[in-house]
Amino acid sequence: MIFTIRSGITILADHPRLYLPRHSTPGKDWFRIQKPIPTDPLCTAKQDSITLPDGVGLPGRRHSIGLARRWHLGIDTLWLLNGLIFTVLIFAIGQWMRLVPMSWNVSGTFDTVPLDQFSIQIARTLHFLVLCWFVMFIVVHVALVMTTGALRNLNHIYVSRDDASWVGFAIFAVSMVVMIVAWVASTPLTYRFLRKVQKAGYALIGPAQKLFEHIDAKPGQYSEKDISPYFWHNGKYPETEEYKQLQAGDFAGYTLRINGLVENPVDLNLEQLRSFPTTSNSRSICAFKAGRASRSR
Incomplete structure (x- = not known):
């Protein structure tokens, strides 16, 4: 989730505005983390992007959306694989009965992922809202674990033991060190091994990408309403x-x-x-x- 969230923030920072209409028309955004679009007709999409510190975005910096997408989609693939394995295991060992409500007195907890069945702008909005949901869930969940009997809860999570020993806490501390090291090292290693990161990301998402990349309208099927009323210029204009x-x-x-x-x-x-x-x-x-x-x- 660390890599997914950080790379997602970098993707958002490249166009730091969210819309509900399909077209990215200035003034139609419902949320932004950037100043209003200037009236200068030569304002470009690159000028609108935000530079993130290396420790916040992944890989961070400005105009690194290509690498961020490799991280984001590649890690999402691993996350979905993890969920698939989890789903198979809970049914294989009978743990599904602890998650699925069997009576009105038991409530279940369900995760959610966005369904990109709408326009790209609605999909971006759904991604952002789910990001906020996940961050809130992580903060609240960790807070509850630590404030309602930390040692016993950590033993439940890490070693499946119902006692107040320090074994679970020790494993938790080691895992935190690993996450901190991964957090700090991910950005410099990304810039040092650009091609390897790109190849690894494509190896993870490539098979699924090949299945869906041709699902699009054929030439001639677009109408006048598909043309955006505002054209986002890209690149940089000459200053001569x-x-x-x-x-x-x-x-x-x-x-x-x-x-x-x-x-x-x-x-x-x-x-x-x-x-x-x-x-x-x-x-x-x-x-x-x-x-x-x-x-x-």
């Missing part, structure tokens, strides 16, 4: 004086120069570029119009 002058003139003076290893070098303005027909071919239509690339000798 030349770019500012082009922007002030709505890029009317912009030209694309195609030269180098081509037979027919050409300068194309926006009107000429927009006059070319669209194509699904990966080869650039502009380069095709300008001439075939010649092989250097």
Whole structure:
């Protein structure tokens, strides 16, 4: 849960706003951990992200959402596997009777996970609410364990003993040391072994990803209502004086120069570029119009 929560916070920090509508339109967020969207039309999604301390997010820092997703989805896979094993065992050894209410005098405890059956924005909201639920559950649960007979409760949890010896507490203390070491070491080790973390994360989530990555609308099935009213710019805009002058003139003076290893070098303005027909071919239509690339000798 430590890795799941920390990596989830990093993912949230990359776009620190939650919405109920499908589109991420400024001003429509119901929750945010960032300032309001500035009126600057050149404000980018990268500028909106938040830098987290290394000890908070996983891996932390800014624009590390790719690594965070590897951690988040990979650990979620292990968590689901752990839950599957737990479910099999409680039925195999008869412990299900201690969890499932057999009368109105017994209440059961049930965990919950979000179901992503809605838009991505509702899914993000559900993830955040479940995150808050888990954090609250952990805090309350640990507090109750420690305040209602810590030694006996820890023996119940760790060694299945109903006494007040220190065995369970000793194992608990060792497990806490392991968690603290893992907490501190996870971020620096992630940045030191980037590729290994990426490969390990994909090895865990890859099989499931391959099953579901093609479940999407086919080309041509999107309608006008699917187009967001606000376009989140990405990357970083140039800060040169030349770019500012082009922007002030709505890029009317912009030209694309195609030269180098081509037979027919050409300068194309926006009107000429927009006059070319669209194509699904990966080869650039502009380069095709300008001439075939010649092989250097």
